Every structure is written in structure tokens, then in C-alpha cells.
Amino acid sequence: MAGLESYLVAAVAFVLGASVGSFLNVVIYRVPRGGSVTNPSRSFCPRCESTIPWYCNIPIVSWLALRGKCLRCRAPIAIQYPIIETVTALAYTATAMLLRNDSLMLIACCWMFVSGLIVVATVACQRESLPKSFMIAWLATGAVCLVQLLACR
Ligand SMILES: [Zn+2]
Secondary structure (H helix, E strand, O other): OHHHHHHHHHHHHHHHHHHHHHHHHHHHHHHHHOOOOOOOOOOEOOOOOOEOOHHHOOOOHHHHHOOOEOOOOOOEOOOHHHHHHHHHHHHHHHHHHHOOOOOHHHHHHHHHHHHHHHHHHHHHHHHOOOOHHHHHHHHHHHHHHHHHHHHOO
């Protein structure tokens, strides 16, 4: 029974992580361009500007089913999308499994930190626009969090 429970926790964390990863893609694309993450509320193709229907917006699955192309104009969709969704899903799953005996609050905090990590790391790689001091302070914060987490074991 404990095995089944672990699989369920892993599956829920994976699906949640993939969905959050889909949102992180929106943040990564829009925020550095000065856009809003809520307006437009639906995802759209950057080339033909058509709204992406929900069934073409299922994390990881849709990119694979569409073979990385827009359903309408066949413009290529960057492989970054399923990669971010998969990385987030795996990070959420690993966090949930490692901390499954801890509080949901700690797991949620780690998920939020990991989400920020993925956004900052991706934007920093794409744009090289973040000051080094910011990156150093942020990485130091992450290191302190990790040490605190391990000290609580
Ligand atoms: Zn298109």
C-alpha cells in the first residue's frame, strides 16, 4: 500500500510540475519582453497569433503530438517548451519524493523556489541581462536554503 501511495504522490507531483512548467514558459517568454502573464490569458502562436486551443496546450503531450509545430500555421514551436515542462515536472516529483515525510508547506516552498530557479536560470541563459551580483545573491540564498534543509534531516 505504501508503494501505491508513493506512485500516487509522484504522479500528482509530476502532473502539477508539468502544468506549472507550462506557466513558467509563459513567464519566461512574456516577462523579459515587458508583457503580462495574465493578459492575454490564453497562449498564442507568436507567428500567426492564433489562440492555442486547450487540447493543443497539454504540457509535454501536445508538443509531442504536434511534433513541435503550430496546428494552424505549422510554425516551429521551440523545444524549450517541453524541456521546461519536463524539467519542472521532474523537479517537483523529486522534491515531493525526497520530502514526502515533511510538511506540505515545506514541499510547496521548495516547489516555489525551484520554479523561480528554472525561470531565472532560463532567462539568464537566454538574455544574459541579469547583473552578476543578483545571480550571486540568489545562488547564495539557494545554498543557505539547502544547508537549512539538510540540517533539519
Ligand atoms: Zn501559428
